[in-house]
Amino acid sequence: MGKNINSLESLVQDYRNELPEPAPEWPSEVREMMLFLNEHLFDKNLSIKKAKSNCYSNGNNISTLFKHYVGESPKEYVIKHRLEAGKRLLTNRHLSGVTIFVVSICLGYSGSGAFSHMFKKKTGMPPSEWREKKLAEVAE
Structure with missing residues (x-):
């Protein structure tokens, strides 16, 4: 399992490295917000309130x-x-044996329930079913 955790962390870091960078012409608070969200995207304690506070902005x-x-809104961006x-x-x-719970934790969710709910809401199916379908498509 240790090897799988290292692979998960490596893939998450790879994804973080591919996140979009803010454009230099954007207002500084928007650039700061995006950089903060990118840096803390997979932190379980990330909140938009905390991001706003970090960017010295408490308003909407x-x-x-x-x-x-x-x-998209900051919340939509994170999701x-x-x-x-x-x-x-x-x-x-290579990670097909890793549970949805472990994937959820690596992504910054507090557990598989919140991740599964949001995943199903956005894709139309639970993550376990989606994984099974996509892995079967790749195998064909």
Whole structure:
């Protein structure tokens, strides 16, 4: 299992390295927010409130600005990238024995329930079913 955990952490780090960078012409608070979210994307204690506080902004204005420049709210940005990273982990055949719970924890969720709920809401199926389907497609 130790090898699988190292592989999970490595894949999560690879995903983090591929995250978009903020454009230099964006307002500084939007750039700071994106950099903070990218850096802490998989931290279980990440919250938008904490991100706003880090960027010295307590109002909703930063969320509006972020959505204007990035195309999605900070919350949507976090969810999208956590789920995309999760899809990579779930479809890696070397990690097929890793539980949904362990994948969830690596992505910053407090457990598999929250991850599974959001995954099903966005993809239309639970992560275990999605994994099985995608791994079968790859095997064909």
